Amino acid sequence: MNPSQTAAIFVGYQNDYFARDGILRGVVEDPGRVDHVLENTLAFVNAVAATDITLISTPIVLAENYRALAQPVGILNSMKQFGAFKEGSSGAATIPEFLAFGDRITYISGKVGFNAFDGTQLQEQLAVRGIRNVLVAGMVTSLCIDSTGRAAYERGFNVTIMSDCSSARTEFEHSFYCERIFPLYSRAINSTELTAELLSAVA
Numbered sequence: 276m277n278p279s280q281t282a283a284i285f286v287g288y289q290n291d292y293f294a295r296d297g298i299l300r301g302v303v304e305d306p307g308r309v310d311h312v313l314e315n316t317l318a319f320v321n322a323v324a325a326t327d328i329t330l331i332s333t334p335i336v337l338a339e340n341y342r343a344l345a346q347p348v349g350i351l352n353s354m355k356q357f358g359a360f361k362e363g364s365s366g367a368a369t370i371p372e373f374l375a376f377g378d379r380i381t382y383i384s385g386k387v388g389f390n391a392f393d394g395t396q397l398q399e400q401l402a403v404r405g406i407r408n409v410l411v412a413g414m415v416t417s418l419c420i421d422s423t424g425r426a427a428y429e430r431g432f433n434v435t436i437m438s439d440c441s442s443a444r445t446e447f448e449h450s451f452y453c454e455r456i457f458p459l460y461s462r463a464i465n466s467t468e469l470t471a472e473l474l475s476a477v478a
Contacts, residue, residue: 276472278326282406283437285316285332285380286391286413286423288373291359291366298359298366302415308442309414316412316440317372319466320380323473329404330380333391333423335360336367389422398430408433410469412440416449424461434461437469 291297293313300309320330337360360367373380385395392398401409409432411424420441428434436457443449453463 276408276469277476278323278328278473280406281408281410281473282329282331282401282404283319283323283410283412284391284397284423284427285330285373286386286411286419287335287415288313288316288332288370288413289334289360289366290368290370292414293370294366299414302444305446308446312412312414312440312442313370313372315466316437319412319437319440319470320376322470324376324379326473326477328473329401329406330376331397331400332369332373332380332382333386333395333397334367334369334382334384335386335388335419336362336384337387338362389419390426391419391423392426392430401432406432408435410435410437412437412466414442416441416443416452421452421456424457428460435469436461436463437466438463439465439467 289297291299292302293309294300324330358364358366369382381400383391383395383397383400387394409424409427411420411427411434413420420436424434424436436453438453441449443452457463
């Protein structure tokens, strides 16, 4: 896999998911897995940052009146009910671990739902960079990761889900998506294998 034609899309790397007091940290049945996801993600970014891979973060930020969630259900309703990802709040802010990479990570705004392509300039940014391969990581496996992965596939990209850099509400749910759903339009592999692929292409 050629890093210069590859983009890693990081979804939801914000305090409301990853901080100890994050509003939605408890959406994952085993909060320890959230730490595991972050650890793997940071190891991946550190390993590939020196290559030509494009690194993109697509945070979800919602207006204070949550006008984008007119009739929310499920986790979207929880976001509105508990005030998650509210514009200007610490919970909506990018995690400090990502900020430490400075401009090596590009931030694309506009995401207000599950799909990171919807309402954003993500597709245009990928086209400008000549991207063919899209890697997807973050929260939550069965929602934003699946929605973004499917959208990337429908737009003609080769899609890879980073299985150990994403998490669902339960381990069963995560495994089910990695084993049964993602193979329908992509592949799901761990970040160690993916790192090896990318680095071997530039060796």
